[in-house]
Amino acid sequence: MPIDPSRWAALMRGEDCPFCAEIADDNEYSLKVADLTVSTLRLEKDQRFRGYCVLVLNRHATELTELGDDEGAAFYADLRRVARAIQSALHPDKMNYCLLGNTVPHLHWHITPRYVDDPRWNEPHWADWDRRGEVAVRLPDRQYHQIAAAIRERL
Ligand SMILES: [Zn+2]
Structure with missing residues (x-):
């Protein structure tokens, strides 16, 4: 779906950016798992893919090319650290x-554990969700907290 160019320009500048806004530890979309070196790990509430997380840079930047070498390396190190924790906690197939x-x-990185019984195994996790009629998988709160804790304790 196209976006109005002026709206896009504002978002690129960080105006009304939902990740720059004060994000509650636990909101409609995700819950905070941990603070890392230059980013924050959040567990998505839609758990079609068990352990699906996003890793959000702690400041507004829109492209990897905006990061200096140290910040870029730290963001990548955070990503790898999270990946190891998710693999250890949940044992995905990929x-x-x-x-x-x-x-x-x-x-923000989408970090998506994939499992061989996944009906869209050979496809990106995010494509055509709405058109396929797939619905979000919501868990009881205690399960979100169990997954978050399992990841957190392995970071
Ligand atoms: Zn932002």
């Missing part, structure tokens, strides 16, 4: 990583 930002242009 890890997927993507950094898109076409909806919220604030650097």
Whole structure:
């Protein structure tokens, strides 16, 4: 779906950026798992993929090329640290990583554990959710906290 160019320009500048706003530890979309060196790990409430998280840079930047060498290396190190923790906690068959930002242009990695019984195994996790009629998988709160704790204790 196209976006109004002026709206996009504002988002790129960080105006009304949901990741720059004060984000509650636990909100409708995700819950905070941990603070890392230059980023924050959040567990998505939609758990179609068990352990699906986003890793959000702690400041507004829209492209990896905006990061200096140290910050870029730290962001990558945070990503690898999280990946190891998720693998250890949940034993997925494959890890997927993507950094898109076409909806919220604030650097954030989608970290998606994949499992061989996944009906979209050979496809990106995010494509055509709405058109396929797939619905979000919501868990009881205690299960979110169990997954978050399992990841957190392995970081
Ligand atoms: Zn932002």
